[in-house]
Amino acid sequence: MPTTRTPVSKLLLFGATGDLAQRMLLPSLYGLHADHLLPEGLTITGTARSEHDDASYREFAKAALDEFLPEDRKDANAVQSFLERIGYQALDATDIAHYQDLAAKVGDVAGGLAIFLSTAPSLFEPVIKGLDSAGLAGPTVRIGLEKPLGYDLESSRTINDTVATAFPEERTFRIDHYLGKETVQNILALRFGNSFFEPVWNARGIDNVQITIAETVGLEDRAGYYETAGALRDMVTNHMLQLLALVAMEPPARFDGTAIRDEKAKVFRSLRQMRSEDVPNLTVTGQYGEGAVSGEIVKSYADELGKPSTTETFVAIKAHVDNWRWQGVPFYLRTGKRMATRRSEIAIQFKPVPHSMFAGRGGTLQPNVLVIRLQPEEYVQLLVMAKEPGLDRDGIRLREVPLNLSMDSAFAGSRRRIAYERLLLDLIEGDPTLFVRRDEVEAQWEWTDAIRAGWEAGAVKPKSYPSGSWGPSAAVALSERDGVTWQDD
Incomplete structure (x- = not known):
């Protein structure tokens, strides 16, 4: 029977x-x-x-590989042998009788089956019932669930309860693809694999943390989903809170699914719940208008959608983690569409030195900043103060300079993998470490539901911002009233 770390012999x-x-x-x-x-x-x-049928789906899969594989990864023999692994069975997910045909196609699952389920939330109940009825939910079967898993705490619980009727928690793998990114996993390596970060990784050493996920794209082909989701549900509840947890978590005892997810869950339980009356002061919402992105004139969100809308395409939040380590340290979260540049990064600003002997002689000291860039490039950068070269009769001149660790340069001999490679392999092998546990999901929803309730209570509407900008000006004020400037360079 497959358990944790036991590979399966079939994938659906x-x-x-x-x-x-x-x-x-x-x-x-x-x-x-x-x-x-x-x-x-x-x-x-x-x-x-x-x-x-099998043959036509293999042609479909080959066309996808031709289009989306990098040229240096295409190998005719490898593609052919990969396609020989693949079969196909058409399915009406709402017709329970069809699942018997699916089970017959999959065959004996005694050697273990992993299911990757990417489907609309409305289909979760019929799919789970169908799998169970056809013997595709037994003790040798595990399931990976792609988001969206609901649109609030109540709907998330409904989906989780439905899944739990056939798949217990230890055989349920909830996917957040950000956790499969190499640089996200590097947060753990930086913090817990080096001795010099952890002593200052707390309220005594860190002034603030900024997490930004900025996109230059608009709706693309996701209008139906995005209009009902918005930036808060789409990005904050999932990716951004997971990044916050990795930054804020206590050191786990070991690198395994239980220890790491236990510590992340503690962070979510420590997030300060926002009262409705505080939400307008701690959050900013926006919706992109017309503008220019990368030199191209683009339409507003409403024009792309074809109707007026109050859905937010931008959100900025000032959050707090109420525990001993982080008391008083603000976590600023910012995400939006049609932003100035595409960027996903974490910026950790340390506190300034307690006394500067260079005052009046060497320029202004800047606090150290650790930047962990997730995309489009992947690097870790530490901004430090250094002396400018030269003869300094009037006092030494100091300047902020970066110490860079480029993933591409440092690991030039290693191929950069996309997140789903890591996650699919872990699903197949049964390693839950980089997947999200139910208590995490529900704690995330509880926190963001309180924000949305505050927007509704205060009749908060998104402020317009020009496409190609960094969002509404109110987002700048959100941090600058605390004397903090967003890392926009």
């Missing part, structure tokens, strides 16, 4: 003809196959509503 992909499968899942599985990381003999069954 729901949504196998969708955009996620074409762009991410199939290229990721191919990458694992080409590098001989998949278990020998592992079979992959795709399923979706679209009508395909």
Whole structure:
């Protein structure tokens, strides 16, 4: 029976003809196959509503690999042997009778089955019932759940309760693809693999933490989803709070799914719940208007949508973690669409030196800042003060300079993997460390639901901001009234 760290012999992909499968899942599985990381003999069954047989789906998968694989990863022999692993079974997810055909196609699951479920929330109940009825939810089966998992605490609990009728927590793997990013995992390596960070990684050493996820894109093809979600549900409840937890968590006893997720859950329970009357002072919402991004004139959100809307495409939040380590340290979160540049990063600003002997002679000392850039580049940068070269009759001249650790340069011989490669491999092998536990999910929803309740109570409407900017001016005021400037360089 597969348990934690036990590889399975079969993989079942729901949504196998969708955009996620074409762009991410199939290229990721191919990458694992080409590098001989998949278990020998592992079979992959795709399923979706679209009508395909094995041969036509293999052609579909090959076309996806042709389009989305980097050129240096394309190998005709590896592609062919990968396609031989793949089969397909069409499925009407709402018709329970169809699941018997799916089970027959998958075959014996005694050697273990991993299911990757990417489907609309409305289909969770029929899919789980169908899998259970067809014998595809037994003790040898684990399931990976792609978001969105609800739109608030109540709907999330409903989905989790539904999943739990067939899959206990130890066989449920909730996916947040940010946790599969190399640089996100490097947060743990930086903090707990080096001796010099942890002594100052607290309220005595750190002034503030900033987490930014900025996108230059607009709605693209996600209008139906995004209009009901908005920036708070889409980015904060998932990715940003997970990043906050990795920065703020206490040192786990060991690198495993229980210890790490226990410490993250403690952070979520320590997040200060916002009262409705405080929400307007601790949050800023915005919606992009017309503007220019990368030199291209773009429409407003309402024009792209084709109707007026009060959905936020930008949100900035001042958060606090009420525990001994972080008391008094603000965590500033900021995310938005149609921003000035594409960027995902964590900036940790340390407190200034308690006394400067250079005052009046060497320029102004700047506090040290640790920048962990997740995308588009991946690097770790520490901003420090250093002496400018030269003869200094009037006192030495100091300047802020970066110490850089570029992932591409430092690990030039290693191929950079996309997040889903890591997560799919961990799902197949049964390692839950980089997946999200139910208590984490529900604590995240509880916190962001309080913010949305405050917006509704105060009739808060998003402020317009020009596309190609850093959001509404109120977001600048949110931090600058505390004497903090956003890291926008």
